Amino acid sequence: EAGVVQSPRYKIIEKKQPVAFWCNPISGHNTLYWYLQNLGQGPELLIRYENEEAVDDSQLPKDRFSAERLKGVDSTLKIQPAELGDSAVYLCASSPGLRDGELFFGEGSRLTVL
Amino acid sequence: RKEVEQDPGPFNVPEGATVAFNCTYSNSASQSFFWYRQDCRKEPKLLMSVYSSGNEDGRFTAQLNRASQYISLLIRDSKLSDSATYLCVLSYSSASKIIFGSGTRLSIRP
Numbered sequence: 284e285a286g287v288v289q290s291p292r293y294k295i296i297e298k299k300q301p302v303a304f305w306c307n308p309i310s311g312h313n314t315l316y317w318y319l320q321n322l323g324q325g326p327e328l329l330i331r332y333e334n335e336e337a338v339d340d341s342q343l344p345k346d347r348f349s350a351e352r353l354k355g356v357d358s359t360l361k362i363q364p365a366e367l368g369d370s371a372v373y374l375c376a377s378s379p380g381l382r383d384g385e386l387f388f389g390e391g392s393r394l395t396v397l
Numbered sequence: 398r399k400e401v402e403q404d405p406g407p408f409n410v411p412e413g414a415t416v417a418f419n420c421t422y423s424n425s426a427s428q429s430f431f432w433y434r435q436d437c438r439k440e441p442k443l444l445m446s447v448y449s450s451g452n453e454d455g456r457f458t459a460q461l462n463r464a465s466q467y468i469s470l471l472i473r474d475s476k477l478s479d480s481a482t483y484l485c486v487l488s489y490s491s492a493s494k495i496i497f498g499s500g501t502r503l504s505i506r507p
């Protein structure tokens with residue numbers, strides 16, 4: 284069974300440029316998460332989807348970040364414009380539900396803003 | 398105060414040693430607890446759930462103390478391959494939130 288797929292794995296951009304990350308969750312997983320992870324820190328939730336509905340986006344900086352999950356499957360996270368402090372790893376995870384709390388993570392997209 | 402707090406380490410122990418680390422949480426409404434493992438430059442993966450009665454999986458033992466609001470992870474007979482960051486995770490089923498700690502780095506030396 285294929286795992287969570289993310290792209291790109293690495294992205295280097297200059298500040299003020301836009302960037303987008305894509306995530307394909309495990310088939311059948313209704314819940315999708317975007318996390319941000321800084322070096323030496325744990326993942327921090329940006330947004331959680333149940334199917335196509337964003338049920339928790341309280342930690343998403345909406346002035347520059349946006350996300351969508353059309354048709355309740357793939358998801359895209361966008362940053363526009365990027366700032367130096369946005370350099371981090373952006374992790375996508377999916378789960379079939381919160382019954383057992385297991386999240387399946389993709390390998391992440393490592394963003395460097397210069 | 399952070400919802401989940403962990404000693405960042407690093408814990409540097411010799412192969413074969415027993416090592417234990419704790420994680421404290423501030424919200425008593427937390428309902429489920431987990432330990433995740435994250436290798437360097439890799440994604441986190443579930444290591445084990447933590448049950449109120451304590452649970453064991455091979456060399457790993459997890460404990461939950463609700464009265465004192467902490468969970469623990471014990472690793473016996475540590476292997477070089479146990480070197481990783483161990484993330485404490487809790488969830489609130491009513492709010493459907495999953496919170497990660499900052500992780501404890503463990504390094505096993507030959």
